[in-house]
Amino acid sequence: MIKSIQNSEHYKWGQNCDGWHLLRSDNLSVIEELMPNGSSEALHYHRQAQQVFYVLSGKATFEINGEVKIVSENESIHIPNNTLHKVANKEMNDLSFLVISQPKSHGDRVDIIDYTEELKSHIKTLNIEWLEKYFKVEDIDVLQLSNPKEEILDKEGYIYYAKYQEKIVGTVSLLKVENGVYELAKMAVTDSVQGLGIGNALMLHCFNEAKRLGIHKLILYSNRGLSSAIHLYLKYGFKEIEMEAGHYERANIKMEKII
Numbered sequence: 001m002i003k004s005i006q007n008s009e010h011y012k013w014g015q016n017c018d019g020w021h022l023l024r025s026d027n028l029s030v031i032e033e034l035m036p037n038g039s040s041e042a043l044h045y046h047r048q049a050q051q052v053f054y055v056l057s058g059k060a061t062f063e064i065n066g067e068v069k070i071v072s073e074n075e076s077i078h079i080p081n082n083t084l085h086k087v088a089n090k091e092m093n094d095l096s097f098l099v100i101s102q103p104k105s106h107g108d109r110v111d112i113i114d115y116t117e118e119l120k121s122h123i124k125t126l127n128i129e130w131l132e133k134y135f136k137v138e139d140i141d142v143l144q145l146s147n148p149k150e151e152i153l154d155k156e157g158y159i160y161y162a163k164y165q166e167k168i169v170g171t172v173s174l175l176k177v178e179n180g181v182y183e184l185a186k187m188a189v190t191d192s193v194q195g196l197g198i199g200n201a202l203m204l205h206c207f208n209e210a211k212r213l214g215i216h217k218l219i220l221y222s223n224r225g226l227s228s229a230i231h232l233y234l235k236y237g238f239k240e241i242e243m244e245a246g247h248y249e250r251a252n253i254k255m256e257k258i259i
Contacts (some may be wrong), residue, residue: 005032015039022098029104032056035095040088042111043205047196049105051079053087058095061088066208082197084112084204107165110198112205115148115159122168123148123159123186130188134226135250144186148173157182160205162189162198169193172202174209177219182210184220203236210259217258221251 001007008020017039023030029049035058043063053060054076062069062077064085071077079085089095099105115123124145131137144151152159152173162170170193173186184206189198210218220238222229233255243254 008032014041017041025104027103029099029101029106031099031101033097033099035087035089035097037089037092037094041086042113043084043086044109044111045084045197045201046079046081046101046105046108047110048081049101049103049108050081051102051105052098052100053077053079054098054100056096056098058089058093058097059091060095060097061090062086063088065204066211082201084201084208109164110196110201111163112201113161113163115153115161117149119161119168120148122161123171123173126168126171126188126190127186129190133191135223138249140248152186158209159186160202160209162202164193164196164198170198170202172206174206174215174218180214180216182215182218184218199232203232207236207257207259215259217256219254219256221248222253222255223250224253 003022005020008022009024011019011021013019014035015038016036018034020032021029022032053062053071055071055073057073059073060071062071062085064079065083069077127141127145128137131141148159152175156176158174160172161168170189171186172184175183175185177183184203187199187202189202206218220233221243222233224230230253236257238255238257241254241256243251
């Protein structure tokens with residue numbers, strides 16, 4: 001069958017954007033999408049699907065792992081799986097493009113979003129779940145997790161969430177220590193989605209945000225018993241440094257990463 005937007009399944013998404021399924025199968029998806037001026041999608045990655053975007057008209061502004069790429073009419077860009085990205089239309093005219101996914105991308109997406117007051121409870125729920133599994137909840141945890149706006153955001157910190165299948169499943173925070181130095185903290189991913197790369201994505205997002213915000217050093221506190229976590233930190237360039245006493249009872253290692 002010859003397909004076009006006139007005879008294909010249509011849906012709305014994002015900020016009044018349109019999509020048409022030109023081909024919809026488990027192994028391959030071809031969609032034509034239309035984004036009006038000023039629209040943007042959420043930062044996200046696909047666990048399995050790789051994608052090719054081909055611009056039909058207009059100009060697409062991509063953010064890919066913290067870098068901006070401009071794709072013009074009759075140009076394409078490849079997005080490998082597990083790559084943080086989003087597309088926006090910052091031009092005056094509509095943006096039209098094809099997005100080809102292999103395998104299909106629907107149901108395969110993890111969004112990275114900012115904290116909002118509507119989502120306040122999740123930072124506490126996720127962290128309490130993690131702390132009670134491995135350690136205990138300390139007084140400083142109760143203070144920060146119960147009052148994230150006052151104790152983190154109002155002190156020039158940042159909170160990010162991971163959303164999968166419409167549920168908040170992970171979180172991480174950047175806590176200001178001093179100008180240019182922040183603590184990577186309050187990272188937790190619920191047990192039901194372990195293995196989807198969410199911890200990696202949250203950490204990479206923090207690195208990208210640190211560069212954007214002019215942060216030159218990240219520190220973290222952990223416990224040597226969390227061997228998988230320590231391995232992850234070393235993989236991403238953290239190095240052990242001398243730890244002061246009295247920060248967290250559960251911490252017995254301090255690490256830093258120069259951005």
